[in-house]
Amino acid sequence: MTWLFAAGAASPKRSADPFSPPRPAVRLPAVSAEPAPRRETVTGEPRRVHRPQRPHTRWEIDEQTTLGAAYVRSLMRGQLRTGLAAFAVLVLLLATLPLFFGALGSATVVWVVLGFAAYPVLVLLAWWYVRRAERNESDFARLVEGAEHRGGP
Amino acid sequence: MNPAYAIPAVAVVVLATVLIGGFGLRLSRTTSDFYVASRSVGPGLNAAAISGEYLSAASFLGVAGLLLVHGPDMLWYPVGYTAGYLVLLVFVAAPLRRSGAYTLPDFAESRLESRQVRLLVSMFVVGAGWLYLVPQLQGAGLTLSLLTGAPRWLGGAVVAAVVILAVAAGGMRSITFVQAFQYWLKLTALLVPAFFLLLVWHRDGGAAPSFPDIPAALLGGAGADQPLATSRAAHPLYATYGLIFATVLGTMGLPHVVVRFYTSPHGRAARRTTLMVLTLVGFFYLLPPVYGWLGRLYAPALSQAHDADATVLLLPGLMVGGVGGDLLGALVAGGAFAAFLSTASGLTMAVAGVLSQDVLPSRGVRHFRFATVLAMAVPFGGTILVSGVPVADAVGMAFAVSASAFCPLLVLGIWWRRLTPPGAVAGLLLGGGSSLLAVGLTVAGVVRSGWLHTLLAWPAVWSVPVGFLTMVLVSLATPGSVPPHTSATMTRLHLPEALTVRRPPPPGEPAPGVPPARRSRVTGGGP
Numbered sequence: 128m129t130w131l132f133a134a135g136a137a138s139p140k141r142s143a144d145p146f147s148p149p150r151p152a153v154r155l156p157a158v159s160a161e162p163a164p165r166r167e168t169v170t171g172e173p174r175r176v177h178r179p180q181r182p183h184t185r186w187e188i189d190e191q192t193t194l195g196a197a198y199v200r201s202l203m204r205g206q207l208r209t210g211l212a213a214f215a216v217l218v219l220l221l222a223t224l225p226l227f228f229g230a231l232g233s234a235t236v237v238w239v240v241l242g243f244a245a246y247p248v249l250v251l252l253a254w255w256y257v258r259r260a261e262r263n264e265s266d267f268a269r270l271v272e273g274a275e276h277r278g279g280p
Numbered sequence: 281m282n283p284a285y286a287i288p289a290v291a292v293v294v295l296a297t298v299l300i301g302g303f304g305l306r307l308s309r310t311t312s313d314f315y316v317a318s319r320s321v322g323p324g325l326n327a328a329a330i331s332g333e334y335l336s337a338a339s340f341l342g343v344a345g346l347l348l349v350h351g352p353d354m355l356w357y358p359v360g361y362t363a364g365y366l367v368l369l370v371f372v373a374a375p376l377r378r379s380g381a382y383t384l385p386d387f388a389e390s391r392l393e394s395r396q397v398r399l400l401v402s403m404f405v406v407g408a409g410w411l412y413l414v415p416q417l418q419g420a421g422l423t424l425s426l427l428t429g430a431p432r433w434l435g436g437a438v439v440a441a442v443v444i445l446a447v448a449a450g451g452m453r454s455i456t457f458v459q460a461f462q463y464w465l466k467l468t469a470l471l472v473p474a475f476f477l478l479l480v481w482h483r484d485g486g487a488a489p490s491f492p493d494i495p496a497a498l499l500g501g502a503g504a505d506q507p508l509a510t511s512r513a514a515h516p517l518y519a520t521y522g523l524i525f526a527t528v529l530g531t532m533g534l535p536h537v538v539v540r541f542y543t544s545p546h547g548r549a550a551r552r553t554t555l556m557v558l559t560l561v562g563f564f565y566l567l568p569p570v571y572g573w574l575g576r577l578y579a580p581a582l583s584q585a586h587d588a589d590a591t592v593l594l595l596p597g598l599m600v601g602g603v604g605g606d607l608l609g610a611l612v613a614g615g616a617f618a619a620f621l622s623t624a625s626g627l628t629m630a631v632a633g634v635l636s637q638d639v640l641p642s643r644g645v646r647h648f649r650f651a652t653v654l655a656m657a658v659p660f661g662g663t664i665l666v667s668g669v670p671v672a673d674a675v676g677m678a679f680a681v682s683a684s685a686f687c688p689l690l691v692l693g694i695w696w697r698r699l700t701p702p703g704a705v706a707g708l709l710l711g712g713g714s715s716l717l718a719v720g721l722t723v724a725g726v727v728r729s730g731w732l733h734t735l736l737a738w739p740a741v742w743s744v745p746v747g748f749l750t751m752v753l754v755s756l757a758t759p760g761s762v763p764p765h766t767s768a769t770m771t772r773l774h775l776p777e778a779l780t781v782r783r784p785p786p787p788g789e790p791a792p793g794v795p796p797a798r799r800s801r802v803t804g805g806g807p
Contacts (some may be wrong), residue, residue: 151535155298158781191456196767196770196771197770199770199771199774199775202774202775203695203770205773207695208772209370210370210371211370213366213370214366214367214370214371217363217366217367217528221363221524221528225356225517225520225521225524226517228353229517234351234352237352237353237355238352238569241352241355241356241358241359242352242355242566242569243364243566244351245359245363245689246359246362246562246563246565246566247559247562249562250364250555250558250559250562251360251367252367253365253366253554253555253558254555256366256369256370257369257551257552260374260551261548264548267779268778268779269775269778271779280304
């Protein structure tokens, strides 16, 4: 009986079920963070085009539009600049230290610098890079989401 | 050294490796578990595993031996090995993880969309992996024959058998546990004896902390069978830069290191993992120089003997003596075996992964097991055929080949949109191929002195720029061959996971390509 009841309630007028959300006219993207659109009274011509429900900028990036590519390029440039800064410090140290040691000619200095002092410097440099890179990414996420909240660029 | 203590120590390390591998076997259920540990390894475990895998015989034994024979200039080796991770971190770590590929050939194919590039990269990966495996097996043979007087091939055979068992049985997951365990084992095996050795040094009145010179008479025989060492003396500054180039840029391309990054859950974790690796590896490298320095103070005669590599193994017995010295020596011997086992299993894993995907006809766990045997059999045959290539030299050559072939491919592939498949092929052949040729000529002993010998023995200084330049110029000359989905690939490499709406790939699936629906909308980056 339960089965009959359930089947009877579900089958014939499913499309008219008042509790299911209204089917949108345009196809919604798969993932939507926003609630169903509230009811509005239309009194004239709509003044703006209906935005897609999916966050706008993220959609641009996802769909590989020119605008989305520009966003990704800006992120890449930022990350590359941070990486090159850390790399430049490393190159400066690696390029000058052998010359410096050669000029100095003291085994003790080589010992202290390469045996002990080099490692904390490397770890500090790496730590600085990780912090900057993560900040670049969270800045980028804020930019993308902020643009969404303001209604797109 | 007393074999009554050392042999049980080695046996315990081998047994623990097999047991931890078996523990991993019960955890690894799906194909994805088997290959990449289901991409669920946290930064702490993964960093210990990467470090455990990275610190090979060259680090554990070789650095102290080189310091003993050639002096403090050799400290560039450990510094370069560590700095390599900084370069890896700033240019490669996070994008490599986000590429979602499993091996270097996977990365090359998904970025450049070309089967030829994939095959060429596969060949270089297998070549570099085998080049690196030979000295590991030779180091194991040296250690075991020193401990027991067994023939040289036996140590290599033990390591080969244990590695095949551990890798073929449990795959990546079990290897992750094994490697992490072996990092801490190796650290303990150097840290505890170093503490006692420094106590002895302090009790003896603490000789001047300056670096003592070795009498010239003792140095006579040291470089006889080390061709690279003799060329150092001729042009030390060039040799130092060659060493820095190879180690700093070669780390990112080592096949067993690269494979590890795919097991991180996301790009952010890959970055943090690398930072922790840098810390762990740097901490470890504080110790081998202590042995090299104490070796110069207490056992300068070792530099005259054939095997300066044995300094770390023999020093506890020479300085402490008695049962205490035997016990410390046993601890060091166990750590040395951990070094051979961990690096060899990581390399075997990487080479076998490439072999089973690109060389053997079909994929699957059974074929992977067959590939494991193949990956180990060839270098083992190599150790029997070619004996007497110094450990540190062969490792340095693997770094030079990796730096010349894979560094340009990774850096340009990740950061430069105009890279083309013809450019990549030309760069790999000219950069990687020329360094491989130079290494081969050096080992064969074709040129024995002069600038030409120095240039061939330290190829990275010229072969890395050649690789980069060729890749850039040929890519610029073939603008029509830029892969059609470059823009989508770049987005995937650089966009933080939090912003991608794509669902994660289902377990067991290979690397996710660009979904077909999206391919039609690629704009190519231009208006």
